Amino acid sequence: MMNTVDCAHVPEGQRLAYWRETVAGLFPRAQVTMAKADGFEGSVRWRTLGPVTISEICSVAQCVTRSKEDVDNARADVFELNLQVKGEGLITQCGRDAVTQPGDFALYDSARPFAMQFDRGFKQLSLQMPQPALRQRVWNADAYTALAFSGRDGTGKALALLLEHCLIDRAALTQEAQAALAGTLMDVLGQCLIAQTNRLDQKSWGRRRTLRRLKDVLLNHISEPSFTPAQAAAHCGISLRYAHHLFEMEEQTLSRWLLLQRLNAAKRALHAPGNAQRTLADIAFSCGFTDAAHFSRTFKAQFGNAPSRLRVKTNKTALLD
DSSP states (O other): OEEEEEGGGSOGGGHHHHHHHHHHHHSSOOEEEOSOSTTOOEEEEEEEETTEEEEEEEEOSEEEEEOHHHHHHSOOOEEEEEEEEESOEEEEETTEEEEEOTTEEEEEETTSOEEEEESSOEEEEEEEEEHHHHHTTOTTGGGGTTOOEEOSSHHHHHHHHHHHHHHHOOOOOOHHHHHHHHHHHHHHHHHHHHTTGGGSOHHHHHHHHHHHHHHHHHHHTTTOTTOOHHHHHHHTTSOHHHHHHHHHTTTOOHHHHHHHHHHHHHHHHHHOGGGTTSOHHHHHHHTTOSOHHHHHHHHHHHHSSOHHHHHHHHHHHHHHO
């Protein structure tokens, strides 16, 4: 099923605000700014295929920024791949810049801060996918962010044609067919990324590999408050000091990252219908917190609502549905 949003039907003075609200509903939260607020135009059409979403975005000059605060307050563990169709784009992430001309791809990670800039009108195709799904194909996928590669020939052209076909083909597909098509898209993307390996900074690549392993170890033990960062570092064969240094690469502290993972795990648990009968303390303890009062305070500070209020809101919404 194809969905479309277009600013053309909105009064001109309200278009930018409408666009910001629309973008926030379709993509991980980011700030959209304009060189001038008048004369705004923009449209998005999108289609979901199993775990992935394919979008076509057409708009005028703008800057899209996802800050550290946005990442902390609205976690989104997704990769996004852009194919520049018209105009020129610039993606900045982790100290690297990717300039995309028509026919170029660039990957970025919505779990980390980034900025995109368009100095004039543009058109892009976007593929949004869960991070674990792409990492199954390319374990160090985040090492390829903000690295432009061509979609004009070879495997890149095959990916571009497949992406375009998936967006324009409106045939009804079974869930199995959607999942298979999504898998094919990510398989081809994986091959495109692997082909760019010789362009990576090998030293940086090694650090990212170690950081990915460190994060996986911490996540595997997230429900165990007694499992310390020092133990995780030892498991990875590195010092605790170096573990902290690896997180500094992402402008994040290890302790803050771990706290956010526990808070987001608790938030997901509160939203899960199967947990309706579990106590808040039980959910908190299962996510690695040792003090229910501390959990409630940090949860409210992070999400703006106490966990008990979020559960009430979630339950009311479920009843209305």
